[in-house]
Amino acid sequence: MKKIQETHEKKRYPEKILQIGEGNFLRAFVDWMVFKINHEAGFNGSVVVVQPLKEGMVEKLEEQNGLYTLYLNGIKNGEVVSEHSIIDVISRTINPYVQFDEYLQTAKNPELRFVVSNTTEAGISFDENDKLEDRPQNSFPAKLTAFLYQRYKAFNGDQTKGLIFIPCELIDKNGVKLKEIILKYAKLWNLEDSFINWIHAANTFCNSLVDRIVPGYPKEKIEEIRKELRYEDNMVVEAEPFHLWVIEGPQWVKDEFPADQAGLDVLFVEDLTPYRTRKVRILNGAHTSMVPVAYLYGKDTVREAIEDPVVGKFVKDTIFEEIIPTLELSKEELVNFAGAVIDRFKNPFIKHYLMSISLNAMSKFKTRVLPSILQYKESKNLLPSRLVFSLAALIGFYRGDRAGTAIELKDDAEILELYKNLWSAYDGSRLGLEKLVEQVLAYEKVWEMDLNEVDGLQKQVTDYLALIMEKGMEEAVKDFVR
Numbered sequence: 289m290k291k292i293q294e295t296h297e298k299k300r301y302p303e304k305i306l307q308i309g310e311g312n313f314l315r316a317f318v319d320w321m322v323f324k325i326n327h328e329a330g331f332n333g334s335v336v337v338v339q340p341l342k343e344g345m346v347e348k349l350e351e352q353n354g355l356y357t358l359y360l361n362g363i364k365n366g367e368v369v370s371e372h373s374i375i376d377v378i379s380r381t382i383n384p385y386v387q388f389d390e391y392l393q394t395a396k397n398p399e400l401r402f403v404v405s406n407t408t409e410a411g412i413s414f415d416e417n418d419k420l421e422d423r424p425q426n427s428f429p430a431k432l433t434a435f436l437y438q439r440y441k442a443f444n445g446d447q448t449k450g451l452i453f454i455p456c457e458l459i460d461k462n463g464v465k466l467k468e469i470i471l472k473y474a475k476l477w478n479l480e481d482s483f484i485n486w487i488h489a490a491n492t493f494c495n496s497l498v499d500r501i502v503p504g505y506p507k508e509k510i511e512e513i514r515k516e517l518r519y520e521d522n523m524v525v526e527a528e529p530f531h532l533w534v535i536e537g538p539q540w541v542k543d544e545f546p547a548d549q550a551g552l553d554v555l556f557v558e559d560l561t562p563y564r565t566r567k568v569r570i571l572n573g574a575h576t577s578m579v580p581v582a583y584l585y586g587k588d589t590v591r592e593a594i595e596d597p598v599v600g601k602f603v604k605d606t607i608f609e610e611i612i613p614t615l616e617l618s619k620e621e622l623v624n625f626a627g628a629v630i631d632r633f634k635n636p637f638i639k640h641y642l643m644s645i646s647l648n649a650m651s652k653f654k655t656r657v658l659p660s661i662l663q664y665k666e667s668k669n670l671l672p673s674r675l676v677f678s679l680a681a682l683i684g685f686y687r688g689d690r691a692g693t694a695i696e697l698k699d700d701a702e703i704l705e706l707y708k709n710l711w712s713a714y715d716g717s718r719l720g721l722e723k724l725v726e727q728v729l730a731y732e733k734v735w736e737m738d739l740n741e742v743d744g745l746q747k748q749v750t751d752y753l754a755l756i757m758e759k760g761m762e763e764a765v766k767d768f769v770r
């Protein structure tokens with residue numbers, strides 16, 4: 289069978305976008321949009337993909353000449369949508385761990401205009417050990433600072449050569465935070481004031497909020513897909529048709545990124561807070577809080593979980609009784625949004641694995657679920673029992689065992705180490721469990737506070753965890769749906 293790169297000739301477009309991240313999401317969202325605006329709005333641009341971590345997939349992507357097939361499967365306006373396209377906008381890929389010079393060289397391209405990124409919530413971070421001389425620096429904002437400095441020098445501080453940053457990480461004020469960290473590196477590395485001024489004056493940092501469910505590589509359907517495509521593609525990505533990109537930034541950015549002309553749901557707004565809060569708390573909050581419960585219950589995908597009479601009810605009640613009451617938007621709007629999200633979770637055409645959502649689950653819990661717990665407690669002076677149960681389940685999940693089978697935990701090494709130590713020191717007693725919970729709740733590096741200070745939380749988490757360990761998840765969760 290032919291390979292994708294042997295079946296499709298790639299058109300050459302000027303490299304206008306630097307993309308930090310080669311993951312499924314960016315390929316199914318931003319790169320698909322670039323594909324659309326090239327075809328329908330004359331954007332005439334391509335994307336250079338930079339791998340943010342040492343281990344990654346750019347080599348695989350490069351083997352396919354940057355080409356891959358995107359499937360959009362689901363229901364849109366009541367109609368079944370199933371379409372696929374070969375996305376041909378990636379001009380080349382760079383692994384800065386072996387091609388650092390090529391990475392810096394790219395900064396000298398006058399046509400470059402945008403920087404997009406998606407490095408999970410863990411990515412926009414500051415590492416004080418990063419140095420300008422490193423090849424490459426560890427954190428992605430440090431790599432970007434080195435890139436920007438190179439650009440600043442190459443164009444002698446030309447004000448027209450700044451870049452537009454649109455990060456997609458699901459953290460609040462992602463653009464503002466990225467800029468803050470870049471400025472912090474500029475200071476740490478004693479870079480000249482004129483460079484700092486250039487960062488401020490010539491570059492634009494937009495906050496953005498993305499929404500599209502991208503389960504990624506459809507491993508179970510790949511044989512069927514190969515037969516249909518009649519070529520080999522190891523980077524196929526599958527997503528739902530729904531998409532929304534809310535960008536908070538100056539209106540002129542819209543003229544440079546003509547998404548509206550291609551009929552894309554890209555909104556340029558003055559304040560994306562309401563969109564963000566609604567989406568992160570309801571959609572992502574439901575995902576993240578369902579993962580440990582549903583997975584330990586024996587479910588593997590979001591659809592299986594939402595359609596199960598017990599887990600499904602648990603998730604829906606969590607949304608309607610514990611998340612929505614903490615939000616300030618109109619009740620009707622929230623209920624409509626939540627209903628649509630539940631329908632998206634039921635998408636019969638895609639398998640969204642709970643384990644893929646579980647990546648970096650601790651930091652996700654902090655940004656997507658914890659605010660609902662704290663808000664609920666503050667307004668009702670009560671703890672939301674299902675969300676607290678989910679926190680207990682998360683701690684149980686990090687024990688790394690599902691009915692005798694090891695769970696492939698994916699999180700920050702320090703977090704995995706913490707759990708490994710805590711669970712191996714656990715002596716089986718109630719006191720031991722209390723201590724274990726206390727130490728997890730005290731892990732301020734993730735929570736940014738000591739959660740033991742939340743009145744009643746430690747006891748309730750311990751009680752639920754004890755229940756899960758004693759009865760098993762199947763029995764424990766039933767208590768919520770009687």
Ligand SMILES: NC(=O)c1ccc[n+]([C@@H]2O[C@H](COP(=O)([O-])OP(=O)(O)OC[C@H]3O[C@@H](n4cnc5c(N)ncnc54)[C@H](O)[C@@H]3O)[C@@H](O)[C@H]2O)c1
Nearest residue numbers: 309310311312313340341406407408410411458500501502
């Ligand atoms: N998949 C979806 O449905 C979806 C939808 C909306 C938003 N997102 C966002 O996209 C992110 C990535 O999802 P994906 O499906 O593309 O996952 P993925 O596993 O395919 O890609 C993850 C990417 O993040 C990078 N990364 C991970 N940890 C990092 C770190 N500490 N520093 C720098 N880079 C790091 C990886 O190198 C990789 O490029 C999610 O965390 C989420 O914020 C995903």
Ligand SMILES: O=P(O)(O)OC[C@@H](O)[C@@H](O)[C@H](O)[C@H](O)CO
Nearest residue numbers: 498499500501502572575645647
């Ligand atoms: O992509 P993650 O790993 O940050 O989170 C998992 C899901 O909650 C997320 O991908 C949603 O599907 C997405 O945010 C929908 O827009």
